[in-house]
Amino acid sequence: MKSNFFLYLFLLGACSSPKESEIKSEKRIITAGGTITEIVSELGLGDLIVATDITSTYPTKMKELPSIGYRNQIKSEGILSMNPDVILAETDYLSADVVAQLKATGIEVKFFEKPTSVKGAFSLISDLANYLGVTEKGKLIQEEVKNELLELAQFLEKQEVVEKPTMLFIMARGEDMVFVGGDDTFASSIIQLSGLQSPVLGFKDFIPLTPEALAKFNPDYILMFDSGLATLGGEEGLTKIRGIEQTHAFQNGQILAFDGLLLSGFGPRVAEVALEIAKSVYP
Structure with missing residues (x-):
């Protein structure tokens, strides 16, 4: 009798287990947003992704999948051709018309806030x-990130710094489109996390960079996307940004460039890139 009772408990547990097996076997997922794609892959469900957007560059195998495009370039026809069950997208990534067209076909569209802080990454x-029914796996990833954040904190505690160096994030899309990252952006968050400080900016979001602003900020370090630096022709092309030659950062060769998704994604690798930046500044 007792053995039958334990068998009943086992079967009950099997029947009430998370819907992970259901999702793994049935769902065809399209992701729109590099951080979402990275996290879904880290959760062990990357094989369910049938298409992504162009910001989904990690893991690298995601770049081999069909692309649905980028933000307002994305059309419902391209998505529907992939026959997905669900779209996982950053909030406001898809246009209202595209969302309405997708929902009219019965496809589920689920939005998530793009993180710009460690707190947002954990959320x-x-x-x-x-949502995907792999809660425990999510907790394991969070623990890994916490351990990496602890390693970062321990490294920074060892540095004997009287005053933190200043770092300015510059986003370039060629010499005619150069912007500076303000307060309350991923840029200010990653700079602070890395143990540095932004110059006193006095603005939020991203604004066009002027020579006057560069002279005013005069950062010790400049942080960029490696793709943005490439649009200028590499470090040799930085002189295309007017006023940059007068900064401490340029004069001392203190220009740091990282992969765009790694730097701005605030996904599972957020502590990793912050530690890389910190070690570049505090060797």
Whole structure:
């Protein structure tokens, strides 16, 4: 009798287990947003992704999948051709018309806030893990990130710094489109996390960079996307940004460039890139 009772408990547990097996076997997922794609892959569900957007560059195998495009370039026809069950997208990434067309066909569209802080990173990992029925896996990823953040904190504690160096994030799309990252952006968050400080900016979001602003900010370090630096022709092309030659950062060769998704994604690798930046500044 007792053995039958334990068998009943086992079967009950099997029947009430998370819907992970259901999702793994049935769902065809399209992701729109590099951080979402990275987290879904880290959760062990990357094989369910049938198409992504052009910002989804990690893991690298995601670049081999069909692309749905980028933001307002995305059309419902391209998505529908992939026969997805669900679209996982950053908030406001898809146009209202595209969302309405997709929902009219019965396809589920689920939006998630793009993180710009460590707190946001943890929330997105949790939200995606819960939605996809792999809550425990999400908790494991969060623990890994916490351990890496602890390593970062221990490294920074060892540095004897009287005053933190200043770092300015510059986003370039060729010499005619150069912007500076303000307060309350991923740029200010990653700079602070890395143990540095932004110059006193006095603005939020991203604004066009002027020579006058560069002279005013005069950062010790400049941080960029490697793709943005490439649009200028590499470090040799930085002189195309007017006023940059007068900064401490340029004069001392203190220009740092990282992969765009790694730097701005605030996904599972957020502590990794912050530690890389910190070690570049505090060797």
